[in-house]
Amino acid sequence: MKITPILTQLRDHCPGLANQVAVGVDLALLQSNTALPTPSAHVTPLADLASPSTGQNATRQAIRDRFVITLVLDASDGRQALEQLESLRAELWRALVGFKPGADYNPIEYDGGELVSLSATRLFYQLRFFAEFQLGRNLASQPAETWRERELDGLPSFTGVTVRVDAIDPADPNLKHPGPDGRLELTFSGDVTQ
Template structure:
């Protein structure tokens, strides 16, 4: 997923960060950040997980795009930092849970969080989120999303059908076993108009 809509949503709807929202996490810079640079949110793409295709003759898979928001807090007063974490976590939920990061995505869902580190000066807590979309189009008029769809789009349109019928019955009495005799009993054609 594009991280920019998530970044913009956090920056716009989480006033507690006072524009201290960045994309990416540099662990060395987190160790040297001073108290005036907290609380801060670091938005990072994590991974995507694909389900197996739900169809046999096409591709239709659910893709789960995962990302996290890492919160950096001043922990010189651990009790106050943990209380602040509780409030910031709720603020992030209000900003992200239910938000659609793109037209093709389902709304974002919360996937859990965990304490990464807590020392005398810094608290780092990570919250994981995900949003899902379908890989493989729903309608023929939509653009191809897979190689198979692209290949099918390159085929010529079906313009007509010719059917030739060699009936099993009546069987040819000169043959030892019943079955088609090789003579066509019926032929018909039809044209398709778009």
């Protein structure tokens, strides 16, 4: 999932963060950075989970893209930090739950949260979210998403068929074994029109 729509959504709809929204790559790095503004939110892609394909002759996999938002709060006043945490969690839910981060994605859902660390000066709290999309296209007119779809797109178009029938019955009495005698009893063709 692209991270820019998430960042934009948080900046536009979370006034309690005062535009202090960034990409957070590593939790240990965030925790060691004493210059981080508070409050601030740091968005980090977490993982993607794939379910088995539901298609029999095509790929149809649900992919769950997960990401985490780490809130960094000033914890010098513990009561105030916990109050602010509750307010910011509610803002994040209002901004993200139900938001579609891309045309191919289902709306974002909340996956839980937890306190990561609490010291005399900083509180770190992580909230996990996810959005799902389907790997494998629905229509042949859509761009290929898998190798099999790309391979099928490279085949020539189906324009028609010719069928030649050599029937087994009635059997030719001149042959020792009944079966096709090599003479065509029926031939027909069909053209595909679009």
